[in-house]
Amino acid sequence: MRSHFAGRIGCFIVVVLVVIASVVGLLAWLIGSILGATNSPVVAVVLGLLAFLILARVATSPVGDLIEASGRVEAGDFSTRVPETGMREVRTLARAFNAMSARLEETEQHRRSALADVSHELRTPLTVIQGNLEAIIDGVYPADPAHLEPILAETRILERLIEDLRTLTLAEAGSLVLHREPTDLRVLLADVVASHRTQAEQAGISLTVAAGDTLPTLEIDPARIREVISNLLTNALRHTPRNGTVEMSAALAGDNVEVTVHDTGSGIPADQLERIFDRFYRSPDSPGSGLGLPIAKSLVEAHNGTMDARSPAGEGTTIQFTLPVQA
DSSP states (O other): OHHHHHHHHHHHHHHHHHHHHHHHHHHHHHHHHHHOGGGHHHHHHHHHHHHHHHHHHHHHHHHHHHHHHHHHHHTTOTTOOOOOOSSHHHHHHHHHHHHHHHHHHHHHHHHHHHHHHHHHHHHHHHHHHHHHHHHHHTTSSOSSHHHHHHHHHHHHHHHHHHHHHHHHHHHHTTOOOOOOEEEOHHHHHHHHHHHTHHHHHHTTOEEEEEEOTTOOOEEEOHHHHHHHHHHHHHHHHHTSOTTOEEEEEEEEETTEEEEEEEEOSSOOOHHHHTTTTSTTOOOTTOOSOSOHHHHHHHHHHHTTOOEEEEOOTTSOEEEEEEEESOO
16 A cells, blocks of 8 residues: 555656646746746746645645644544545545544543443442441441441452453453363353252242253363353343243354353343443343443453344343354
């Protein structure tokens, strides 16, 4: 692109000079005929300079726009855009610049939103801790287990929130270290389901798992995928009423293994479904922090997989993720 652009600039300059020379020569001849031949060289030089300045201004205007816009972006104005005009290469550069500015603007909006959400989530446990400690120091509450245990519980919430944020940030930045090892996904699914069996029985929910015998051994981080599956099962059990069903299945689909969690709960409204993977988003009846599903999706994507959700009206919710057979 660079050499091609240089060639086009060279041809453009030659064409411009030829046009300038032709126009200037013609005008100089006409004006010289009127004013006298002795003034023709002076007139030619003046007209040539004027024509060159005008054409140079027209040709370099898009580049000037880019330079000015770059300065505004450097100053923090990520809403800056430039007109996509000029030569083909300049238009390509302008499109790339506009795409870059758009991404920077979106990233900045996400950063501000995430900062506000984190501040909100941290404020609640900190308020509880501060209030209880001040009450104990002032003698309002005794420093007994009944009043110290809630403080300890809130510190654990803070610890979990901070760890979740760390995991999510590393995963989204592509810096999360995965400890991959050959893993039998059927065994992993059975173990996770077994750990949730008591919760399901107490809630009166049928919990089943089905995995095909042809599932290949996967090179994955079993601890991270266990975290993903556990999160999906916990959410499904939480939103499924008594006598409902939660089904987990895994099957080979081309170059991927598809893992599906389906529940017979009330489902997710369409206006909420598109936001369930957003940081800190949670439904009005959810007690969580709103980080579980974003973390699960980020962990799957760190394995080069995908995750999506479906919730047709009256048919519960289905969340499916894929894991590539080849790491």
